[in-house]
Amino acid sequence: MYRTNQNGQPQRGNADGLRQNCHNGRQAASVNQAPMTISEQFKESWLTAIIGSIMFATGMCLLFWNEGRAVKVAHSLDEALRNVAVLPNSMMLLPEYEGRLVHLSGPLVVSEPLTEPDYGVVMSSVKLKRRVQMYQWVEIEEEQSYGGVRDDEKHYYYTTEWKDKLVDSDHFYIRTGHHNPKEMPIKSQVQIADEVKIGAFLLAIELKKKFSDFVEITSDERPERKDIKMHSGLYYHSADLWNPQVGDLRIQFSYAGRNGDIYSVVGLLEKGAIKPYYTSHGEEILLQRRHKMSVDQMFHLEHVHNYWRTWTIRGLGWLVLFVAATCLANILKTIILNSTFLCGIIAVESLTISVSMSISLLVIGFAWVWYRPVIGLALALASFLPFIYSTLTSGPPSQQRDNYRRL
Numbered sequence: 001m002y003r004t005n006q007n008g009q010p011q012r013g014n015a016d017g018l019r020q021n022c023h024n025g026r027q028a029a030s031v032n033q034a035p036m037t038i039s040e041q042f043k044e045s046w047l048t049a050i051i052g053s054i055m056f057a058t059g060m061c062l063l064f065w066n067e068g069r070a071v072k073v074a075h076s077l078d079e080a081l082r083n084v085a086v087l088p089n090s091m092m093l094l095p096e097y098e099g100r101l102v103h104l105s106g107p108l109v110v111s112e113p114l115t116e117p118d119y120g121v122v123m124s125s126v127k128l129k130r131r132v133q134m135y136q137w138v139e140i141e142e143e144q145s146y147g148g149v150r151d152d153e154k155h156y157y158y159t160t161e162w163k164d165k166l167v168d169s170d171h172f173y174i175r176t177g178h179h180n181p182k183e184m185p186i187k188s189q190v191q192i193a194d195e196v197k198i199g200a201f202l203l204a205i206e207l208k209k210k211f212s213d214f215v216e217i218t219s220d221e222r223p224e225r226k227d228i229k230m231h232s233g234l235y236y237h238s239a240d241l242w243n244p245q246v247g248d249l250r251i252q253f254s255y256a257g258r259n260g261d262i263y264s265v266v267g268l269l270e271k272g273a274i275k276p277y278y279t280s281h282g283e284e285i286l287l288q289r290r291h292k293m294s295v296d297q298m299f300h301l302e303h304v305h306n307y308w309r310t311w312t313i314r315g316l317g318w319l320v321l322f323v324a325a326t327c328l329a330n331i332l333k334t335i336i337l338n339s340t341f342l343c344g345i346i347a348v349e350s351l352t353i354s355v356s357m358s359i360s361l362l363v364i365g366f367a368w369v370w371y372r373p374v375i376g377l378a379l380a381l382a383s384f385l386p387f388i389y390s391t392l393t394s395g396p397p398s399q400q401r402d403n404y405r406r407l
Contacts, residue, residue, distance in 0.1 A: 037334070044330070045330045045331065048327040048328070048330075049327065049328060049330075049331055051327050052323075052324045052325070052326070052327025052328035053324070053328070054324075055320055055321075055323055055324035055327065056321065056324035056325075056328065058320055058324075059317050059318075059320035059321035059324055059359075060321070060359070060363065062313065062316065062317040062320060063314065063317040063318075063321075063360060063363040063364065064363060064367070066310060066313040066314060066317060067310075067363060067364055067367030067368065068367060069310075070306060070310040070367075071367055071368060072281050072282075072283060073283060073306045074303070074306060075279075075281055075283075076279040076281050076283035076285065077285075077299055077302055077303060077306070079279045079280060079281070080101055080266070080277065080279060080285040080299070081295065081296075081299045083100075083101050084101045084102065084103050084266060084295055085097055085100050085101065085102050085103070086102070086103045086104075086295060087102050087103065087104040089199075090104045090105065090106040090198055090199030090200065090201065091199045091200055092199075092200060093200050093201070093272055097269050098269060098270070098271075099268070099269065099270060100268070100269055101266065101267070101268055101269075101277045101285065102266070102267070102268075102269045102274070103264070103265070103266045103295045103298070104198060104199065104201060104264070104265060104274075105198070105262065105263070105264040105265075105292040105293065106198040106199045106262065106263075107198070107259075107260050107261065107262050107263075108126065108196060108197070108198060108257055108258070108259055108260065108261050108262075108263055109196070109197040109198070109199075109259065110124045110125060110126065110193050110195075110196055110257075110259040111193070111194065111195035111196070111197075112124075112193065112194065112195070113125075113259075114127075114128035114191045114193060114255075115128075116128070116130065116253065118223065118225060118228070119223045119228065119235050119251070119253070120219070120221050120222070120223045120224065121217060121219065121253050123217065123253075123255045123258070124258065124259035125193065125255040125256060125257050125258045125259060126192065126193050126196050126203075126208050126211045126255075126256055126257030126258075127190055127191065127192055127193070127208070127211050127214070127255060127256040127257060128190070128191045128253065128254075128255050129188075129189075129190045129191075129214055129253065129254045129255070129256070130186075130188055130189050130190075130191075130251060130252075130253055131164070131188050131251065131252045131253075131254070132164075132184060132186050132187060132188045132249060132250075132251050133162040133163060133164055133249065133250050133251075133252075134162070134163060134166070134180075134181065134184055134247065134248070134249055135160055135161070135162055135163075135238075135244045135245065135246055135247065135248040135249075135250075136160065136161065136162075136163050136166070136167045136169075136180045136181075136246060136247075137158055137159075137160055137167065137169055137172070137178040137179070137180050137246060138158070138159055138160065138161050138163070138167060139156055139157075139158055139167075139172050139173065139178070140156065140157040140158070140159065141154055141155075141156055141173075142154070142155045142156075142157065143155070154173075156172075156173045156174060158172070158174070158178050160244075160246060162250060164188070166180065166181070166182075166183065166184060167180050168180070179246075180246065180247075181246075181247045184249070185249070186237075186249060186251065192205070192208050192209070193208070196208055196257070198263065198265065198274075200272070201269070201272060201273065201274055202272055202273040202274070203265070203273070203274055204267075204273045204274060204275040204276075206275065206276050206286055207265060207267060207274055207275070207276075207286055207288060208257075210286065210288045211256040211257040211288065212256060213256055213257075213290060214254040214255065214256045215254055215255055215256070215258075216233060216252065216253075216254045217233065217253040217254055217255060218232075218233035219233065223235065229241050233252070234250050234251065234252055235250065235251040235252075235253075236248065236249070236250045236251075237249040237250070237251075238250070261290065262290070262291055262292050263288060263289065263290055263291075264287075264288070264289050264290075264291070264292055264293040264298060265286075265287060265288050265289075266285065266286070266287040266288075266295070266298055266299075267285070267286045267287070274286075287299075287302060289301065314360070314364065317360060318356055318357065318360045321355070321356040321359055321360060322353065322356035324356075325353075325355040325356045332355065361379050361380070361382050362379075362380055364379050365377065365378070365379030365380030365381075365382070366380055
């Protein structure tokens, strides 16, 4: 495919140069070659078109779901903030707050400590986690190249590492001499205290599960068992911890929510326990933060968390749409080149990024129109900006005719 410069000499063009058919009198067939029809273009690039269509639908669904979730969470947080009551005294059960969403702060009170008797670990905390690792064989697959030519034959190397999960040595390329145990004799686990309170209020199991800020236990007390060795806070089931063998174990303990630590919580008060609260949108409200925090601070942090999670998924959705637009680029360009109106307002040179950005902004904007009308409408209107910018920077129609005329 060729185009002419201003001197009338032919020069090679690219796929984006098809816009010469816009505004240049396409009826002069002896001078200009008509662009492909949509069906012809689909026959030529049907595979990428199908892949692009699937990715386009996936990206749209991802953005719709994400924006719906973001709006729902924001609504629920605002609703909960309007209904929450601050308990004046965490040491007293007041009947007027029964069945209401409440906020309270205070030190944790754990009734009985959690223990690991074999290791001499005793911890008065909400959670006690045992992490078990086994020394195992690991297979490494490498491809080698010589002088820039890749060797088709794969090479396998074997080394030993501490791993949290079992490595199945039955699938190794070379199994001889590289056998791992079939199971771990000691399992990783998390213990949860039976009774935890803040003042006079019990924490329900759903709230106790939210304690996830684990701190490693570093104890100098060596276990009584002689077959267990200790080094740098780790417990080893090994004959020689400096020269471990395949099948040896090492164990690390950590805790979350130590007795006496101050926490702030928000939840439904029911029969003296703090449980999940469900908003009119069906969202669960059960907040827990370390240190003493006000109601406004806790809900602000939840809004921030929702904000960053939403924008992360938005970025992923835009990336999927961009890849989809890239796969559908030839068909989209054909549609534009066969329409005089679209040719005048859309520059095919930046088609993929314009389409992906515009659709993303449009979906996001319409999702937020009801909750934040000004912001939602602004985003919806901003969806036209990528097309406007690309059209303004592509030059006037007369220049487009000269630059994209084909022989």
